[in-house]
Amino acid sequence: MKKTIAAFLLISGFYSAQVFTKADTLKGANTNYRNFWDVKKYEISVEAKFEDQSVSGSNKITFEITKNVTNPVFQIDLQQPMTYHIVDSDEKLCSSKRDGDFIFIETNRTYKKGEIHHFTVQFSGTPIIAKNAPWDGGWVFKKDKNGNPWMSVAQEGIGASVWLPIKDIWSDEPDNGMIMKIITPKDLVGIANGRLIDEAFINDKKIYTWEVKNPINAYSIVPNVGKYVNFKETYEGEKGPLDLDYWVLDYNLEKAKKQFQQVKPMIKAFEYWFGPYPFYEDSYKLVESPYLGMEHQSSVAYGNNFENGYLGRDLSGTGVGLNWDFIIIHESGHEWFANNVTAKDQADMWIHESFTNYSETLFTENYMDKNSAEKYVIGIRNNIENKSPIIGKYGVRNEGSGDMYYKGANMIHTIRQIINNDEKFRQILRGLNKEFYHKTVTTKQIENYISEKSGIDFSTVFDQYLRTIQIPTLEYSQTGKIFKYRYANGVKNLKLPIRINGNQEISPTEKWQTATLSSEQPVQFDANYYIFYSEK
Numbered sequence: 001m002k003k004t005i006a007a008f009l010l011i012s013g014f015y016s017a018q019v020f021t022k023a024d025t026l027k028g029a030n031t032n033y034r035n036f037w038d039v040k041k042y043e044i045s046v047e048a049k050f051e052d053q054s055v056s057g058s059n060k061i062t063f064e065i066t067k068n069v070t071n072p073v074f075q076i077d078l079q080q081p082m083t084y085h086i087v088d089s090d091e092k093l094c095s096s097k098r099d100g101d102f103i104f105i106e107t108n109r110t111y112k113k114g115e116i117h118h119f120t121v122q123f124s125g126t127p128i129i130a131k132n133a134p135w136d137g138g139w140v141f142k143k144d145k146n147g148n149p150w151m152s153v154a155q156e157g158i159g160a161s162v163w164l165p166i167k168d169i170w171s172d173e174p175d176n177g178m179i180m181k182i183i184t185p186k187d188l189v190g191i192a193n194g195r196l197i198d199e200a201f202i203n204d205k206k207i208y209t210w211e212v213k214n215p216i217n218a219y220s221i222v223p224n225v226g227k228y229v230n231f232k233e234t235y236e237g238e239k240g241p242l243d244l245d246y247w248v249l250d251y252n253l254e255k256a257k258k259q260f261q262q263v264k265p266m267i268k269a270f271e272y273w274f275g276p277y278p279f280y281e282d283s284y285k286l287v288e289s290p291y292l293g294m295e296h297q298s299s300v301a302y303g304n305n306f307e308n309g310y311l312g313r314d315l316s317g318t319g320v321g322l323n324w325d326f327i328i329i330h331e332s333g334h335e336w337f338a339n340n341v342t343a344k345d346q347a348d349m350w351i352h353e354s355f356t357n358y359s360e361t362l363f364t365e366n367y368m369d370k371n372s373a374e375k376y377v378i379g380i381r382n383n384i385e386n387k388s389p390i391i392g393k394y395g396v397r398n399e400g401s402g403d404m405y406y407k408g409a410n411m412i413h414t415i416r417q418i419i420n421n422d423e424k425f426r427q428i429l430r431g432l433n434k435e436f437y438h439k440t441v442t443t444k445q446i447e448n449y450i451s452e453k454s455g456i457d458f459s460t461v462f463d464q465y466l467r468t469i470q471i472p473t474l475e476y477s478q479t480g481k482i483f484k485y486r487y488a489n490g491v492k493n494l495k496l497p498i499r500i501n502g503n504q505e506i507s508p509t510e511k512w513q514t515a516t517l518s519s520e521q522p523v524q525f526d527a528n529y530y531i532f533y534s535e536k
Helices: 005-012 022-028 250-274 326-333 350-367 370-383 406-419 422-435 443-454 459-467
Strands: 037-049 054-065 073-077 083-089 095-099 102-106 116-125 138-143 149-154 178-185 189-191 195-202 205-212 224-226 228-237 240-249 284-288 300-302 341-343 439-441 473-479 482-488 498-500 504-506 513-516 532-535
Touching: 178 189, 189 205, 228 250, 228 284, 240 250, 250 284, 250 326, 250 350, 250 422, 300 326, 326 350, 341 350, 350 370, 350 406, 350 443, 370 406, 406 422, 406 443, 406 459, 406 498, 422 443, 443 459, 504 513
Parallel strands: 037 178, 240 284, 284 300, 341 439, 473 532
Antiparallel strands: 037 054, 054 116, 073 102, 083 116, 095 102, 138 149, 149 224, 178 205, 189 224, 195 205, 228 240, 473 482, 482 513, 498 504
16 A cells, blocks of 8 residues: 555654564564464454444454474464454363463364364454554544445554454465455445355344455455445456456445546556456455555455545656556555565565556556656656665564655666566566465565576665665766766665666676767766766
8 A cells, every 4th residue: 555655654663763572573473373373264254333433253263283283372363452252163272361462372282284273263342443544554434425334444554453363464364265244234235355255134234245265465354334336347357257346335436437447457457567367266346445545455445536646646746647546556556466476574565565666657658658657657756765774674563664665666667677678577577476376475585586587686786775775876977988987875796787878788886987988978877777876
């Protein structure tokens, strides 16, 4: 989800200034309470009540033991003030106890690798209410303009455990997906990820049952309740017919039918660059939400007022971004990077946001033209702050700086220039989505893949842009046809070749070098590289 820089820094802070606690480690690390079991499926029932802003339900967690272990303690995450009760297990559990936002389930037996077990945890309470969704997360209880309840949750940063008892760590997704039953008043509609497989009435309530067949990241597991109406269409994609499903508030139906015409061009562009939509089995959905938006897998939250740009603004300052709806494009781009290829640790969140921010440029290139796309990605550099590194601190649920958006996109754009072969670059993007299909990954895996498939060692480029706040500066002088140059502010042995005067390649280092130009005309630099230039 796109964050404004100010909002991002307010929430996350600079990781270098933070003091981390034991609770941070329990939230962010694959500890001994988590590293011996793998979630296979979630089966969730949830009812949100507008009157008292409460949420209740249950979660059946089916899991596989991944190594032999004796008397293990399972950690389930559930943030206060939500309460819990373990109501079912196929194993006799010794006890459970709560410590802050964590439930520890104690056992008294030996488990063997490959065993499948489950337990069901009931939950209830008044969850944390979002102060500024989606950035400052929690539940959202609003009324639409006709006074009807409109409820959902924004939880990328705060975690799904803000309401749901769950293994709330990015590295473990339920391999066999999930079922979600949403209980609503009979005049409202409940929407979740995946496909609607059943509707049933019980007295004055209705139950909507949704199924996800693919692995799903925890923060994408989101119920929506409101006075929704639905319309559908089909896109003939790379893997065949893809169901496009739209849920909006009843009075916005005609606006949505017009604005959502951008979905098919978006799918076309992203399938071209990234490969097939990753969740054909679960369909693609846009769901109008009571906040700006979020990349909920197969159920993208949309709140951009049915207008182009980012709430009517162009984040590039060039005018290009007013030709398309930012939330449709950006949040849908996350279906490939975030939902398909998912970072194991929040510190590597750039994998989600840098590629997805660059997806805006790639969409623009298909939807408009390459010149407009380059104008856009260069324009968003004005939002880069370079105050702290893009990569955060590992194992403590810590995101890096908000520069993972604009700076990260420009890093990828710079890598594209170095590769200097758009078809090879496209195949690398598609290859990432194929190699790491429905997987969780580390930064090193992404770095190594790009270097291997391009045949270029990008390790120092990644170090430069992800792990420092310095931007390489090409210092130069020109006397007639003699051009002298070197890099300043570069990491040691930075390998970042550039082209000057259109097609002359130079490979600057920290030492002064000399090149002979074809004419005495002032040297022309390519603005597509995210570097600075300084004449000496």
